[in-house]
Amino acid sequence: MHQSQYSFTTSPSALVQVAEIASRYKGRQDKLMDVIIAVQKIVPSLAEDVAAVIAREMGLSQNHVYSFVTFYEYLSVQPRGKYMIRMCSSAPCHVRGAKDVMDTITEMLGIKIGETTPDNRFTVETCPCLGICDISPAIMINDKVYGDLDPERARELIKKYIREDI
């Protein structure tokens, strides 16, 4: 475990909720993924204190919990925004203007790919093919898919998310 990666602290009330969720699955290593998904809705990051509580309540080692988390690329140990924007960077989307769409989005939000806005609302990442090449260039925002984007459409879409008009 790399201590330097864990500079985030979690509120005591969030840790109580994490403990409450994890304690339902004591001894159920097979339920760790479900617990992590549920916990991610409560905490901004899967920090060391969160992993420790999950491990304690489920009766697992903290290293096991951390290794499990990092195994899944999309479960980052970095803080993530309320809205996770994933931009497909595979060839079909790329040739249909994905870079212009991405540049528009990152410019609007004032962050680079891989970063989260200071208000913790938006994180932007690239990802491999989303499997919806017929509507490329495409992005996902949380679990919603948006395709046939161009800079103008992307701008309108992000404006809606900024206004939470979605």
Ligand code: FES
């Ligand atoms: S290449 Fe972008 S969705 Fe398939």
